[in-house]
Amino acid sequence: MILIKDAQVIDGMGTMPKRSDILIKGDRISAVGTVHVKSAEHIVDAKGAYVAPGFIDVNTDSDHYLTLFTNPSHKNFLQQGITSIIGGQCGSSLAPLLDGKLDSIRKWADPNEINVDWQTVKEFLAFIKKQTLGVNFGTLIGHSTIRRTLIGDELRDLTENELTAFKQIVAEAMEEGALGISTGLGYAHAHETPYAEIHALAEIVKKYNGVYATHIRNETTGMITSIEETIKIASNTGIKTEILHFRPLKGFEKEYLLSLERIAEAAKEADITFDIYPFSTSIIPIYTLLPSWAKVGTLEVMIKNSKTPYVRERILKELPEIKDKDIMVIYAPGTNSFPGKWLEQIAADCECNLKEALLKLMEMTEMRAVVSVNNINEEVTIQTLSHPQAIISTNSPSLIDPPEFFKHDRAYATIPKFLSLVEKKNLMPIETAVQKITSIPAKKYAIQNRGVIKQGFYADLCIFKRGIISDVFVNGEHVVSGQEFQRIQAGRIIKRA
Structure with a gap:
């Protein structure tokens, strides 16, 4: 058994926090309120902190x-x-x-x-x-x-x-x-x-x-x-x-x-x-930055079209306006040199403007790069x-x-x-x-017996204070303690009930 003591419990239902203890037995919440037990294997002092459902x-x-x-x-x-x-x-x-x-x-x-x-x-x-x-x-x-x-x-x-x-x-x-x-x-x-x-x-x-x-x-x-x-x-x-x-x-x-x-x-x-x-910022597939009319067909079709001179010229005109520090490459299959680079760095290497660098990046990664965009x-x-x-x-x-x-x-x-x-x-x-x-x-999402602190529900719980998460429980297992991951993997499959 695990006893969480003196917490400000937020039950997940929209009711105001209430000072309570929470007793965990196995994978379930056994009791919520004033709990007196002498046999808890582990006691977590949550005084001054909130406890919420996971x-x-x-x-x-x-x-x-x-x-x-x-x-x-x-x-x-x-x-x-x-x-x-x-x-x-x-x-x-x-x-x-x-x-x-x-x-x-x-x-x-x-x-x-x-x-x-x-x-x-x-x-x-x-x-x-x-x-x-x-x-x-x-x-x-x-x-x-x-x-x-x-x-x-x-x-x-x-x-x-x-x-x-x-x-x-x-x-x-x-x-x-x-x-x-x-x-x-x-x-x-x-x-x-x-x-x-x-x-x-x-x-x-x-x-x-x-x-x-x-x-x-x-x-x-x-x-x-x-x-x-x-x-x-x-x-x-x-x-x-x-x-x-x-x-x-x-x-x-x-x-x-x-x-x-x-x-x-x-x-x-x-x-x-x-x-x-x-x-x-958004993290998005790079091809989604193409004009809507150019996002037609497979990635292979988009690449082929982008290399057609008159299509390429139109794409360059209609790409979004880009400033320095707007786009960073996150994932670029086929090359290790681009991830982590800002688009302006790639433009400098290619001796071209930002829009041209963006289109070149699309082509070099076969439209499969992923970028972070400040948008x-x-x-x-x-x-x-x-x-x-x-x-x-x-x-x-x-x-x-x-x-x-x-x-x-x-x-x-x-x-x-x-x-x-x-x-x-x-x-x-x-x-x-x-x-x-x-x-x-x-x-x-019809997730049964989770999302609320209630007797009989699964013991998915989170302790936090001023936005800082200190302790986390998954199915009754203390997986994060003092902000440190405990190398415990206690997750389960969620199915439609």
Whole structure:
């Protein structure tokens, strides 16, 4: 038994902190209140600190970057108090894989880095269970993952038979424990997916109380239209809906604020939320910086088109305006010389301007580089954290001792920064802030017996003070003590109940 003494307990339900003890027996919370026991093997003095449910991160990239396998401990998440994560976002998941291929993740990582030993969601989750993760893990179904299996790299509507097969695959994946389905409509392969296809698949997922999570079609000039489409899906099907990494991109703040108003209005009748992180940079596949008309076809087609003289000239004119310290290379397959470099350094080496350097980088990495872009309005972001429909997420992979340049704050400090901002700027009551990263996502994704401090629930707990996470428990195991990771991996698989 473990006894946490004299804590200010934030139960995750939005109620004010209350001084209590918490008794942990095995993997469960045994008692909450004034606890008198003489036989506790371990006592944690939490006087002056908050204890909250373990935080739930609904939008992570550990599967996309394959660090689910290379860094199963998820140390950098645990040290933020994150005890449960959801993968399979932005239309790409590691299952189901009808042909055993991981082509849908190649914008983030090299699919050849791992040997695929599964096809179905059931087989994938069984495989992950054997890996023994540091955090609890659940997955959505990646829309593009299945679509590519059905029609390859063709950009067209599905036939009636193909859509019927798609719906059957989704139903089977939900039966096997998937938490919902995600789309990556902002990416080339799924961008032209018709509304009717999404609606049909959402209806299947709704039957299983699953979630529809979407990377919207357009986050700039077409933002409002994209939000209206998402609201239409939520309203017409009744499905629980999540807008992924919805942040105010510089130059499009007006559209963003109008979209927030529309989301708030729609949420009166539909279950719709969005996730956001408190930073000013995005980490994105490099090809997404191309003009929308140039993001057509496969990566190979984009490369070929960019080398056509008149197309190249038009692309250069329409690339976004770039300043020094705006873009840093994070991942560049085929070369070790670019990661960690600012774009202006590459431009100096190539003796060209920033736009030319960006296009050359795209070509040299075959459109598969990943870059960090300073493109988010931080002031508007901070204001948005308190929006009633906002959930906080890292939108990041787990990392294991990466180079200094790759230590993006999202991977290491999303939750601590959020909690610190809440207290320093008085953005909202601390109990409301905790609710955004505990019971609200748990309810949204139908995660059973987590997200709330309650007798009989799993002992996923986090102790913090002034935004600093000191202790973390996962399924009753003390995995972070005094801010130090204890090399204990106690995570479990989260399945649709």
